Amino acid sequence: MSTRKKNILKVIILGDSGVGKTSLMHRYVNDKYSQQYKATIGADFLTKEVNIDSDKIATMQVWDTAGQERFQSLGVAFYRGADCCVLVYDVTNTKSFQNIKSWRDEFLVHANVSSPETFPFVLLGNKIDADDSKKVVSNKAAQDLAASLGNIPLFFTSAKTAINVDTAFQEIARSALQQNQNDADAFEDDFNDAINIQLDNDTNSCSC
């Protein structure tokens, strides 16, 4: 409030259709859950004021994208200028897990980020409230994937029961803010390489 120029953090949520991107966004922003979301067309947009590490305030602009492959061609309109990309899969859907890597590549192709190696991604395994019998993606596989994608943070979440959603988005906000400042620094000083921020390697496993 005091600073005139507020930080705006742009966050993109990607993942297969039906993994719960919209639900996650609404759970985080409005703390609500509904079974009645329509399939996202194009992208939905919500914002939330975030307080990062209890001293930095920023506005997070969340773009919740459509999951169907057909809509990928318009990604560029939404990806540009993103500070963090959230990759979501459904722990009850193997295919959605397998597609994570292609979602990431897709993003990097379209977003035109300055340094793809350090761009912050966060991986979310959603729907962990589901019966164990339905879960088909093991935590181990997820941790391996997160490691292979550059040790990106991994959270197991449930939009339905709100497990880990706030925690995950705190991390998302932190990553986005760092990325945002990196970009600003890089802009100010061309001689500096982009500072390579080591992200916290906190692959939170859920307690259940």
Next chain:
Amino acid sequence: MGVRSTSQEITRETKERRSHSSSSSTSLVTSLMKSWRISSSSSSGSSSKPSNKSSQSFSGNPTTGTYNDTMYNNHSHTNDNNTNQQHRPSNEHGLYSLSTANNSDGNFDAMSKQQNSTNKSITSPANTYSPLRYSSPSSSQIESPRASVLRQQHYKHSHHNQLYYQHNNSSNISEHSTTHKKSSDKYFEDLDEDWSAVIDNYNMPIPMLTNGGNGKSSVSHNTQSNDPKNNLSRTSTASSIATSITSTTLTQGQSLQYPQLPNLNTMDAIDLQKSQEEIENEREVQELNSIMQRITKFDNIIKGKHIINLQELRQLSWNGIPKPHRPIVWKLLIGYLPANTKRQESLLKRKRQEYSEGLKHTFSDEHSRDIPTWHQIEIDIPRTNPHIPLYQFKSVHDSLQRILYLWAIRHPASGYVQGINDLVTPFFQTFLTEYLPPSKIDTVEVTDPNSYLTEDQKEHLEADTFWCLTKFLEQITDNYIHGQPGILKQVKNLSQLVKRIDLDLYKHFENEHVEFIQFAFRWMNCLLMREFQMDTVIRMWDTYLAETSPETTSSFATPNQLSTNNDVLLSPHTPVSRKPAMFGTPNADLTSPMSSTNRSNMGVQSGASPAGVSSSDDSSTRFSNTSLNEFHVFVCAAFLIKWSDALCDMDFQGIITFLQNPPTKDWTETDIEMLLSEAYIWQSLYKDATSHWLK
């Protein structure tokens, strides 16, 4: 004929006297349109604009007379035709002119609504005559601009008399008007022509002239009923508004080129001639009467005819289709049912049979199922219209799954794309009502179809829905094939259109880095279905189907053409190669072979149809020229510009948030009709120009 020929009349008649340029008029039109926007946003209860702002823009706006000039000048290059030129006794002419002044002053419902919301003063029943007004259920006998233009020629005489009658009713002002005839005649004469061209005359019942009952009242009722002062608006009478208009003319008419909109300050005097109750009652009676009249008109066209006059049906349908007629009319308009009623039964039988066989073939082999497509549809169906109980029933899920999957398999070039699940539902829901008794049509959204459909009926319903969806999507296949070029083009066209119509808004978007695709993609992909409630969407589709039906071909279906349709099920086809014109973006469509096919078909139709229709070649060309995507862009433009003032005060975040969730929840059919009329006007103004700046 129609608009164009009338414009020719005007141009001819006024050539020597008038020299104002249409280019300057265009900007005037823009500001006029903006004034509607203000009013409409206030009518939807979402506007927080200060009232003085609204009234300023109202009084400061150019007249609709100017607007008409522009509109017609735009078309004045068409063939000369003045066969409908009328001669009038001069004194009658003066009265007539006054009435047109009323029209232009009161003009659109939007304006009267604006008056309601800003000045809380009076509105004019003369608004009823606005040619661009939006017919509501209560005044649905008023035709669309287009339809009235087309009819105008046949009914001019009677129209004339009615207007004359109107002024006898309010004879106190008639005298005024003749006194000042000289000053007003000059431009009113032109207006006379302009308005007569678009006023729907033949069904202008006299009772409507004498009280405040007209379409807008339903809107004010819905949106402003918590404002007690607003009630005053319904107590206004013809004479009160006419008086104020006369006084406006007195003060301003002589010095200005065009008749002015009434200065709202002069309209404080309220002439209470009838008690509220009386007026309410009369209005209800009128509403009922007009609904009955409308139903009769549809009956007349559809029932007991060997060949249904599709053109007449289209004109009538533009303004909304009565619920009991909607299923059959939609099927006719979209070209599923042939106009030849003797062929209808056999066609339905064959098509339903084809669907049934298509299902059997597709579902016979479990292993050949396209899993990703099936899965995508499966997860989308529970998310389709989740707020409507109808779409929660298992039987409905199953039906939609079959329809969508079969469609996807048969159209591999596009396949199933999210949003098509939305587009199928208006058909499904509308065709369901066929199986309900008329008194229960309104319960369609809450009743399980299984409770009243037999298995056969269910399959017929599915087949009809499938074929109409197919026909519908044929027009816009480009929207759903890889890369969705149709949508990208529409979004681009929308931005170009807004740049032309509302540069302030366009620049504001630029400054805020708002890209059109960020909000308009969904508008195109789901045809604004996500922005409106289902009942208003269905009403909107009445007009869409009437305005843009691409194919009159199967309505004149020869066995050949039918067999072409058969192919659809027999072999999956790629519409890309078969129907290039169906990808018609505005320009492509103008030159596409398809539209010329349509044109000649329409020609055949008008030649074969009863006397009078043969003179409407121009308008039938217009019909065939309009593609669904094109008209939709104009609707989107009207929709966006409606919020322009509010949007211009917002930053990026505000704009996107607003447009993601526009305040349309309380929109009534009247609001939709207003939007469609605005779109129609923009289209009239810009359609021919688009080829210059739309690529």
